[in-house]
Amino acid sequence: MATAPLFNEMHADDATVRPHYSPYAEWLAETPGERILEKRAEADTLFRRAGITFAVYGDETGTERLIPFDIVPRIIPADEWSGLQRGLRQRVTALNAFLHDVYHDQDILKAGKIPAEQVLCNVQYRPEMQGLNLPMDVYAHIAGIDLVRAGAGEYYVLEDNLRVPSGVSYMLEDRKAMMRLFPELFARYSVAPVEHYPDLLLETLRAVAPGGVRDPTVVLLTPGAHNSAYFEHAFLAQQMGIELVEGQDLFVDDEIVYMRTTQGPQRVDVIYRRIDDDFLDPLAFRPDSMLGVPGLLAAYRAGRVAISNAVGTGIADDKSTYPFVPEMIRFYLGEEPILANVPTWILRKPEDLAYVLDHLGELVVKEVHGAGGYGMLIGPRASRTEIEAFRARIVADPARYIAQPTLALSACPTFVESGLAPRHVDLRPFVLSGRDIVMVPGGLTRVALREGSLVVNSSQGGGTKDTWVLAC
Amino acid sequence: MLSRTADHLYWMSRYTERAENLARMLDVNCRMTLLRQEEDVVRRRWTSTLTTVGQLEPFLAAHGVVTQASAIDWISFERSNPGSIDQCLDRARDNAHAVRGTLTSETWETLNATWLEIRRFKRDTVSSQAPGDFFEWVKFRSHLARGVIQGTMLQDDALEFTLLGTYLERADNTARILDARFEFLAPEAAKSDDAGDYYEWSALLRSVSAFEIYRKVYRDLITPRRVAELLILREAMPRSLRHCMSRVQQTLVKVANSRSAETLRRAGEIHAGLQYGRIEDALEEGLRSYLSSFLERTSDLGARIARDFLVSEATS
Known part of the structure; x- marks a missing residue:
């Protein structure tokens, strides 16, 4: 479905490997294919024995499915990460400021930056939280911010996860497996460590105690x-x-x-x-x-007692709130956003609605409260009938929907049946907010294993990769 | 530690120990069958074993007739039989899974690997041709689990509740194995001190890994009286009732809380009876009645342990 040129994390073009991937490409060229196959099998055993699985409900034989782990790392140069880190820090600061504000004076609503009824009538807004003071005014102590790269390689925030973001254990287990399977690669690269995440998390949780x-x-x-x-x-x-x-x-x-x-x-x-x-x-x-x-x-x-994340954080990561995050950054911090949002049409606005109805065939339309790919139209993949059916639902209640362009997610080489092939990836860094805002370099890279697929969710055939931020 | 965590640990080790003892019981039966293959003896032997493990009725309901292969299959693999080895290992693993964060990763991986590996045994082949390998495997996995627990776990309450489960279950199982054997042989055999059927008694010893120990301790003929003494009263014999109850008592001292005084007293009373008891008195009372009274008291102890430590009431 991707018509825009694909950004490949490893290859600049067919003949050129990007500089930060060249030691890996050399290693790959030197290493016999059988050894790599052996290592893949070993990785499978490691994960199965450790029970790094997710449960499959209602399975008589008690099978638990492994989250596929891919042995090709996703590598991020140091300077690229430092830009992302500044952007993440800024974004999470603004999101926490927004949560404190909507549960106190609601300045941002009074200033008309976000429609008040959209926030106050949202089921994710918890009136129980109104006026409650939390230690250090922090609500989302653990945030998982999903980033994707498109077109020429620019990063976008796809969504903010501020309720119970998960996946960090795979980030840690993937690193452990990579170090065990390919110690020689860690001699060629200086990879920033992530193993101290649990310490940072505990420190954050202790900091927000009553x-x-x-x-x-x-x-x-x-x-x-x-x-x-x-x-x-x-x-x-x-x-x-x-x-x-x-x-x-x-x-x-x-x-x-x-x-x-x-x-x-x-x-x-x-x-x-x-x-x-x-x-x-x-x-x-x-x-x-x-x-x-x-x-x-x-x-x-x-x-x-402290509850982490706080009750009511869902109002800040709701899809109807998402388009306003850049505005929050300007409002609370007086800064321009470092990380871009995916351009989003808000269908409660008549001019956006008109545009989207004219371009349904090329856009992704999402239900604001939906999650996990439900209630979603992927224009380029949908049939005429599906588009017309969805059009009727939009017209009936436009405020329930937002629309975005279909992004061509970047791809990273991945081992599949036929050998090494590009597959789409995203990145979920975990941002911790307590006394300070801290994060370990990188995050969880999820990969869509099916050719052409953009769905990285583990429940739908997604896998994970170790993410290497290079210590320069 | 959390009461629920203690409960899972306790049952994790009880089920592991139970699986091991089931394998021991089946193993000795199979060996004995090689010696005496008359159909009615074989049937009587397996009927007695099914009775010992409390499964005769459900077995008959499912199979009608007792045969060696069907009894082995039922006790080893039957999923609808909650007391089968397969189901014990399944529950041991379920309990471990629920507290995997409390276990060392080696312990969890050992129990998980056992649960994964049992699937590689082919039911039909095991029960009709080569059950010995399977029983050896079950015993080995249990040894491994115990070793990895003792070799890697922090010596805190988590370990104590794990040991408590192991020893209480073992006490129960040894008593049942003894009881079954004495029932199968002449009821008065023990009293007469008649060497009787040498192979039967040596098989019993082997089923609890006590054959060499017997030789070492007594340097003499195998007699039922000494077998009973060894498996009931010998402190140094790791599967004897006395040894198990001594460990249960020690553990209860370590985990004592404000409610557990009476439980500890009862454990101490059982242990003292074994420590200062004489085998003559047990034989005089009748071994079977002695053992069933022991089983009642350990089962009471199990219920009290659950109440004092494992299931806590609303706000106390």
Whole structure:
């Protein structure tokens, strides 16, 4: 579907390898094909034995699927990363400022920079958070910002993930596997380390504990072993040395949260939750939720426990909010955005709507509250009938939709059945905000393994690669 | 530590130990069948084994007639039988999975690999031709799990609850193995101190890895009385009831909490009975009644451990 020229991470053109990939290309040329095949098989064994899998629901044989791991690294030169890092820091600062503002004075709405009813009537806006003060005014302590490269190689932010972003365990396991499988490559490259991520995360979580707690007890709240991201929950809890708890392990007494231990109740100060707002507390949100802790929100509002990420961050990563992030950066920081948004038509605006209806065949149209590719029209791939059906839905309720051009995502060489071939990639860096904003170099590179596919989600045939930011 | 975590660790090791003991029981039966192949003896032997593991009724409901191959298959692989080796390993792994963050990665990987590898055994071949390799494999995986736990895990409460599960389960299993063997042989055999069927008694010893130990300790003929003494009262014998209860008691001292005093007292009482008991008295009472009273008391202990440590009440 990509008609624009494709940006290849490794090759500038058929004959030329980009300078930062040339040591890799040399290694590849020197290394016998059988050895690479052996290493691929070894990687498979490593991941399977360690159980780095995601659960496949309802499978009788108990099979758990491996997330495909590709052995060709995605390499990012140091100067390129430092630009991205500045942009990420700026963007996350503005997003946190926005969250603090909409749950306090709402200056940005009063200034008319974002339509007030779009924010206040959004289901992601949590009135429970209004007026609540959080340590250091930080809401999204852990942010996963999805970046893509298009056309000539310029980066765009595709979306912000500020609720429970996942994938960081694959970033860490991919690096561990690469170092074990190809130690010789790390002699040719000076790769910036990422292994200290769990330390940074723990420091961030401890920093956001309620005021006055000297040695906070931090726990990780998981929906349980059957959740598809359970591997990551267990992995992070273990790496940080904190308890991995389920809702049933916690209870609230007099607005204080405790966990049930073999020695009786123990107080909990910070909850790194990996469950959505809706399931946190059956008394406050969905009454049928078995995953949460009754009374948790009251304890949170009383300032007796920290929840990370904060409740209500969804209002800042909602697709209807996304087009306004550059405006937030200008409004709160007085700066021009370093990282560009993908150009977006907001269909609640009549002129945008008119343009999009005229160009449905070339655009991607997304439902603002949709996720995971649902409620989405990919114009160049859709049939006439599909386009007309979607047109009717847009006309019926334009405010539910946004539209973007179809981007030609950059590609990175990847091992597939037929050998080495370019496949589309994205990049998710993880940005931590506590006392400071910190991140490890790089992030998780996801790769769409099917030829031509732009879908990098693990549930739909996506894989991962180790991401190397070069220490210059 | 979290009560739920302790619960998973405890059951992880109980199921691992149970799988091992099932393999031991099946292994010894198969060896004995090689010696006496009369159909009714073989049937009686397997019926007795199915009874020991509490599975005779469901087995009969599914199969009707007891044969060696069907009994091996049922106890080894049957998925609908929650007490099969396959299902024990499955649950051991499930419990480990639920607390994989608490385990060292070596421990988790060992249990996970066991769960993955059992699939490479072909059910039909194992039960009809070469069950020995399978039983050896189960025992080996259990040794490996125990070794990796003791060799890599931090010596804190997590390890204690893991050990608690192992020893309580082993005490239960040794008692059952003994009970089954004494039932299968003449009920009064033990009393008469008659060497009886040498192979039966040596098979029993082998099933709990005690044959060489017996030779070393007694340097004498194998008699039922000494077999009972070795497996019940010898502290130094790692699968004896006394050894297991001694470890259970030690562990309960280490993890004690405000509710567990009575549980510890009862464990101590059972242990003291073994420590100061005489085999003559047990034989006088009748070994089978002695063992069933032991099984009742350990099962009571298991329930009390669950209540004191593993399932905590709402706000206490």
